[in-house]
Amino acid sequence: MSSPQQVGVIGAGQMGTGIAQVFAQSGFSVFLVDAKPVQLAQAEAGIRASARRLHEKAKIDAAAYERVQTQIRYETQLSSLQACDWIIEAIVEQEAAKGQLFRDLDSIVQPEAIFATNTSSIPITRLASYTQRRDRFIGMHFMNPVPIMKLVEVIAGLETSDSTLQRTLATVALLQKEAACSKDYPGFIVNRILMPMINEAFCALQEGLGTAQDIDKGMKLGTNQPMGPLELADFIGLDTCLSIMNVLFHGMGDPRYRPSPLLRQYVDAGRLGRKTKRGVYEY
Numbered sequence: 001m002s003s004p005q006q007v008g009v010i011g012a013g014q015m016g017t018g019i020a021q022v023f024a025q026s027g028f029s030v031f032l033v034d035a036k037p038v039q040l041a042q043a044e045a046g047i048r049a050s051a052r053r054l055h056e057k058a059k060i061d062a063a064a065y066e067r068v069q070t071q072i073r074y075e076t077q078l079s080s081l082q083a084c085d086w087i088i089e090a091i092v093e094q095e096a097a098k099g100q101l102f103r104d105l106d107s108i109v110q111p112e113a114i115f116a117t118n119t120s121s122i123p124i125t126r127l128a129s130y131t132q133r134r135d136r137f138i139g140m141h142f143m144n145p146v147p148i149m150k151l152v153e154v155i156a157g158l159e160t161s162d163s164t165l166q167r168t169l170a171t172v173a174l175l176q177k178e179a180a181c182s183k184d185y186p187g188f189i190v191n192r193i194l195m196p197m198i199n200e201a202f203c204a205l206q207e208g209l210g211t212a213q214d215i216d217k218g219m220k221l222g223t224n225q226p227m228g229p230l231e232l233a234d235f236i237g238l239d240t241c242l243s244i245m246n247v248l249f250h251g252m253g254d255p256r257y258r259p260s261p262l263l264r265q266y267v268d269a270g271r272l273g274r275k276t277k278r279g280v281y282e283y
């Protein structure tokens with residue numbers, strides 16, 4: 001079973017930058033693509049700073065640090081991905097945008113290449129249907145921040161081949177991460193359980209059950225979580241949280257997953273969390 005050599009990561013936001021960094025650290029050649037040049041410039045600065053911090057704390061060795069500086073190419077055109085043998089999509093959590101991207105990639109990238117999506121919630125079988133390579137399509141759900149978090153949730157769609165699954169698990173191991181396999185249902189394991197908790201925290205805030213600080217403090221100190229749910233929502237991005245709740249709500253057809261009106265309102269106001277410097281809290 002050969003491991004991938006050239007990896008294409010699409011979307012240079014919080015997740016794509018972290019994914020590009022960990023692949024480069026582990027010795028892969030990486031092409032990081034984003035539609036926006038300004039996003040790529042920010043990604044490059046962020047990746048270099050993150051690798052420097054990890055190296056200073058002796059979390060990565062000098063060779064891995066050097067690879068991050070030299071083995072990532074920053075591109076705006078999908079055509080740069082033609083010869084890649086592994087693709088990881090990390091653009092916005094919207095089916096229409098991801099579907100169109102996979103349709104375009106299918107005709108650009110060599111047919112043998114595996115397509116992985118970092119979607120937080122959209123069923124893999126559904127995203128695979130935008131391509132002609134449904135057996136070579138899989139979910140690789142990295143956690144935020146990618147260079148720190150150990151887990152990658154791996155989700156095989158209905159048509160994903162066993163060889164694609166095995167190659168993905170081997171790739172996760174090469175990245176020195178741990179895989180947890182989930183069946184292909186909306187939200188998979190992590191967000192099926194995490195997002196309703198975050199959503200409930202917004203309902204509690206809306207009802208005035210407590211201040212944002214007290215809700216977060218209660219959950220942090222009372223249930224031993226490193227971040228409170230509202231702080232975590234700001235970290236993930238409120239737009240991403242809302243998209244995931246919508247996928248759970250429509251995908252499961254169950255009113256218990258109804259997105260909180262307050263969460264919707266924050267997103268409508270452009271208060272998306274840390275990335276816009278304002279969410280539940282100000283940064």
Ligand SMILES: NC(=O)c1ccc[n+]([C@@H]2O[C@H](COP(=O)([O-])OP(=O)(O)OC[C@H]3O[C@@H](n4cnc5c(N)ncnc54)[C@H](O)[C@@H]3O)[C@@H](O)[C@H]2O)c1
Pocket residue numbers: 010011012013014015016033034035036039090091092093094097101118119120121141142143144235236237240275
């Ligand atoms: N934020 C999290 O904590 C988290 C965790 C796990 C998975 N995810 C998933 O990862 C994906 C990305 O999330 P994020 O938080 O990095 O989002 P983000 O908003 O930080 O970044 C998205 C990036 O994609 C780019 N983009 C959008 N459409 C594009 C296109 N058609 N072609 C090229 N680039 C395009 C944007 O310019 C932006 O830079 C989503 O599917 C999300 O659900 C997020």
